[in-house]
Amino acid sequence: xxxxxxxxxxxxxxxxxxxxxxxxxxxxxxxxxxxxxxxxxxxxxxxxxxxxxxxxxxxxxxxxxxxxxxxxxxxxxxxxxxxxxxxxxxxxxxxxxxxxxxxxxxxxxxxxxxxxxxxxxxxxxxxxxxxxxxxxxxxxxxxxxxxxxxxxxxxxxxxxxxxxxxxxxxxxxxxxxxxxxxxxxxxxxxxxxxxxxxxxxxxxxxxxxxxxxxxxxxxxxxxxxxxxxxxxxxxxxxxxxxxxxxxxxxxxxxxxxxxxxxxxxxxxxxxxxxxxxxxxxxxxxxxxxxxxxxxxxxxxxxxxxxxxxxxxxxxxxxxxxxxxxxxxxxxxxxxxxxxxxxxxxxxxxxxxxxxxxxxxxxxxxxxxxxxxxxxxxxxxxxxxxxxxxxxxxxxxxxxxxxxxxxxxxxxxxxxxxxxxxxxxxxxxxxxxxxxxxxxxxxxxxxxxxxxxxxxxxxxxxxxxxxxxxxxxxxxxxxxxxxxxxxxxxxxxxxxxxxxxxxxxxxxxxxxxxxxxxxxxxxxxxx
Numbered sequence: 001x002x003x004x005x006x007x008x009x010x011x012x013x014x015x016x017x018x019x020x021x022x023x024x025x026x027x028x029x030x031x032x033x034x035x036x037x038x039x040x041x042x043x044x045x046x047x048x049x050x051x052x053x054x055x056x057x058x059x060x061x062x063x064x065x066x067x068x069x070x071x072x073x074x075x076x077x078x079x080x081x082x083x084x085x086x087x088x089x090x091x092x093x094x095x096x097x098x099x100x101x102x103x104x105x106x107x108x109x110x111x112x113x114x115x116x117x118x119x120x121x122x123x124x125x126x127x128x129x130x131x132x133x134x135x136x137x138x139x140x141x142x143x144x145x146x147x148x149x150x151x152x153x154x155x156x157x158x159x160x161x162x163x164x165x166x167x168x169x170x171x172x173x174x175x176x177x178x179x180x181x182x183x184x185x186x187x188x189x190x191x192x193x194x195x196x197x198x199x200x201x202x203x204x205x206x207x208x209x210x211x212x213x214x215x216x217x218x219x220x221x222x223x224x225x226x227x228x229x230x231x232x233x234x235x236x237x238x239x240x241x242x243x244x245x246x247x248x249x250x251x252x253x254x255x256x257x258x259x260x261x262x263x264x265x266x267x268x269x270x271x272x273x274x275x276x277x278x279x280x281x282x283x284x285x286x287x288x289x290x291x292x293x294x295x296x297x298x299x300x301x302x303x304x305x306x307x308x309x310x311x312x313x314x315x316x317x318x319x320x321x322x323x324x325x326x327x328x329x330x331x332x333x334x335x336x337x338x339x340x341x342x343x344x345x346x347x348x349x350x351x352x353x354x355x356x357x358x359x360x361x362x363x364x365x366x367x368x369x370x371x372x373x374x375x376x377x378x379x380x381x382x383x384x385x386x387x388x389x390x391x392x393x394x395x396x397x398x399x400x401x402x403x404x405x406x407x408x409x410x411x412x413x414x415x416x417x418x419x420x421x422x423x424x425x426x427x428x429x430x431x432x433x434x435x436x437x438x439x440x441x442x443x444x445x446x447x448x449x450x451x452x453x454x455x456x457x458x459x460x461x462x463x464x465x466x467x468x469x470x471x472x473x474x475x476x477x478x479x480x481x482x483x484x485x486x487x488x489x490x491x492x493x494x495x496x497x498x499x500x501x502x503x504x505x506x507x508x509x510x511x512x513x514x515x516x517x518x519x520x521x522x523x524x525x526x
Contacts, residue, residue: 001032004078005054006067006085012038013065013089015124019409023416024088025067030075035407036085039064040124046407062124106134118178121170122146128171129153136160136168143183143223144170147402151232154225158236167244168237170225174201174442177208177221185412187440188480192217194310195251197241199224199258202356202438203285203303205476206503207257210307212478213501216314219251220244229261235268242272253279253314255306256297259361260287270295281310285358286365302504303362325508326501332509335498340516342468343431348517350510352396352434353421355411355447356476359436359503360398366507371514376401395425396434412443415450422454428462431517432470434510436503437488439477448475448488452495459496470513471497474506 037043039060052068103109119135125148149171161168189212198204222241273295283300292299300306312319354360500506
């Protein structure tokens with residue numbers, strides 16, 4: 001095997017596009033490993049870690065594109081790799097409309113669209129603050145998709161936005177729907193009277209999707225970025241969004257979504273809730289229910305519960321905690337009995353492989369004290385995945401975290417990461433696999449198909465040992481999404497996967513199956 005480097009000077013391309021092209025080049029016969037990227041320090045370090053660096057890397061700048069490949073020259077030449085790259089790149093470019101003008105700078109974009117009031121910023125984190133500052137100075141709201149933005153910059157920019165009465169959603173803000181327009185990772189939902197402010201991407205998606213399924217719609221969906229409710233930032237954008245929805249004549253009810261805020265930030269939000277003329281539903285996932293109720297707001301036990309309560313309050317109906325299933329209890333028990341009967345006595349472990357971090361977090365919190373679950377986003381430090389005893393135990397992973405996406409697309413964009421974890425983390429001891437399938441803008445064209453293919457391969461492998469496995473999924477999506485909710489459900493069910501209508505219900509069914517395993521005397525599944 002030989003390592004080659006090809007460099008294109010001053011040729012900038014979007015990082016997600018380049019990561020997807022890396023995947024395509026990896027499939028070429030004779031290519032053992034390949035990385036395509038811009039010459040940033042992050043990408044150069046990644047290439048060195050992969051053993052793909054050459055002396056030519058010393059000449060690279062962040063404006064230069066490189067292809068680093070380890071190839072078998074008996075099967076393929078570096079020239080053939082370059083030709084394949086250009087062919088894939090040209091094919092991608094041809095899929096875009098030739099009539100779309102691509103402004104080279106923010107100022108030229110503003111000139112081209114003088115009526116625009118929102119800027120979406122997705123550049124490397126070290127350059128993002130300058131672009132956001134220019135946008136705010138131009139009187140424009142901002143959605144900042146970029147991550148790795150210093151917290152000091154976030155605070156300064158959000159303070160400026162608040163002073164100007166603007167939104168600065170982010171950094172690392174992946175979901176918003178403004179005036180009916182989905183931005184980044186969002187779903188196709190109907191317009192309506194419920195406004196949402198969310199500090200979590202897939203958590204916000206789950207709530208908006210459930211509201212759509214229940215027949216209501218969304219006025220505005222405002223993202224904040226994951227750090228907003230930390231004491232350092234003070235909830236500036238949660239508060240800004242909250243107050244904006246209070247003033248919005250199209251919004252009749254407000255939903256707030258986040259992991260539990262720092263106490264000082266929570267108190268600021270509760271004070272606004274106390275004086276809100278509109279009903280407020282709060283899902284601070286695993287947060288202080290009594291404090292929410294004391295603020296006159298409506299607390300929730302799950303993302304689905306938040307959607308159900310929002311819809312019922314909007315319609316003037318009575319509400320209570322939704323702790324069960326959409327299916328009759330008798331049918332659920334039949335499913336549990338049938339699925340648990342598939343398993344051998346030593347199949348006791350849970351493998352929860354999520355593409356949505358908030359959905360993974362909700363799953364672990366709903367499973368509560370029943371199980372010791374190890375994770376890369378653990379509920380307590382001792383349950384960090386690094387502490388997994390001898391590789392055995394229950395595992396719940398957020399595959400969208402940085403350690404799994406360095407140098408490759410988020411698993412909602414490209415399912416390959418989860419496909420690999422299906423292969424490496426599911427074995428003869430696995431009893432239940434729990435997954436999310438997230439549809440919508442920005443997501444892979446057929447995430448359900450990718451999961452179904454992985455499950456078929458696993459079942460084929462286990463069948464050689466006379467074993468099977470229980471697979472439970474939920475689909476976060478709507479009938480209006482391009483991937484099609486009903487088609488996705490049918491694809492999963494055709495692979496023998498049990499599909500529940502929400503993440504919370506999928507987790508509850510998982511709990512019931514695991515408990516039944518214990519009742520059968522299979523041992524302690526804790």
